[in-house]
Amino acid sequence: MTAPLARVCLVLALASTLLACASPEKARSYAREVRKAHAKADRAKTADQRLAAAQQLGVMFDRPPQGPRSTTSALRQDLADRAARLHLDLGEPERALEWVEKGREVDPSPSVLQANLLITEADSLIALGERDRARQALLHAVEINQALLNVELENP
Amino acid sequence: MIDDDVVEPAPTDAEREELERAGSLLSSAAHFELSPAAFARGRAELDQLLLRKESKHQERRFRFRVLWPLPAALAAALLVGLAVRSKAGPPPPLGPELATAQNHFLTAELTGAPVARKDLDRATRRYRKDLLASLEAPR
Numbered sequence: 001m002t003a004p005l006a007r008v009c010l011v012l013a014l015a016s017t018l019l020a021c022a023s024p025e026k027a028r029s030y031a032r033e034v035r036k037a038h039a040k041a042d043r044a045k046t047a048d049q050r051l052a053a054a055q056q057l058g059v060m061f062d063r064p065p066q067g068p069r070s071t072t073s074a075l076r077q078d079l080a081d082r083a084a085r086l087h088l089d090l091g092e093p094e095r096a097l098e099w100v101e102k103g104r105e106v107d108p109s110p111s112v113l114q115a116n117l118l119i120t121e122a123d124s125l126i127a128l129g130e131r132d133r134a135r136q137a138l139l140h141a142v143e144i145n146q147a148l149l150n151v152e153l154e155n156p
Numbered sequence: 157m158i159d160d161d162v163v164e165p166a167p168t169d170a171e172r173e174e175l176e177r178a179g180s181l182l183s184s185a186a187h188f189e190l191s192p193a194a195f196a197r198g199r200a201e202l203d204q205l206l207l208r209k210e211s212k213h214q215e216r217r218f219r220f221r222v223l224w225p226l227p228a229a230l231a232a233a234l235l236v237g238l239a240v241r242s243k244a245g246p247p248p249p250l251g252p253e254l255a256t257a258q259n260h261f262l263t264a265e266l267t268g269a270p271v272a273r274k275d276l277d278r279a280t281r282r283y284r285k286d287l288l289a290s291l292e293a294p295r
Binding site: 027067071081 | 250251252254255256258259261262265266276280283284287288290291292
């Protein structure tokens, strides 16, 4: 009974090793694509260009990430935040809020990118005239920010 | 039909010597033959020896069959652990510069002071650059 189990383990190990060996090149390629999407957003001046840039950021957000999970989660949150910002600039705060939500769902743990998303959420809510909720979002961002700065002070 | 009249010639000296040697062999044969009891005892000992050897061999085979998956599974677990660890990778940079820019931005936003959005955008861009660089760095 243990022999088939060992065989399964060996196959899994082999597959994992192959994946681990293949991942650095895939991660580099993923990083290049993310960089391209941000470059497009940097160049976007007109409404059409901004919309196209937001769509490109969205495509990269949905693409299966390659590389260490903690880093790719941060990158995806940043992609969502930037897409939300572009929609906000285009006068689409509801769409912006959708992207904020998507970004926050990637990794709910406190981070500088969670705080950025909360700031974008607050700006979107202000655009929708919901000042109280906007303030709550900002206060939540302050909480996260304070916690991160405390960690930074304790472990410089 | 045996002809009684035919007289066998007397054996030659050489033949007699040969016959005597055979006779002496026959008379001593009993000394070399095992009694049935001794034969049975010997057979039982032999069987026991053979059985012990077989059971030892079987035990070794059983032990190998049972134990070989353990080191294999251990090695597999180790490899999977390494692969998972490489997938998890090092934590992303904390982004102290971005945290500081956020702090200034949030303080300004909540106190009504002039908001420096550009500083926050610049710090976010630098943090993004660090994240992408860490992903592109050889591991």
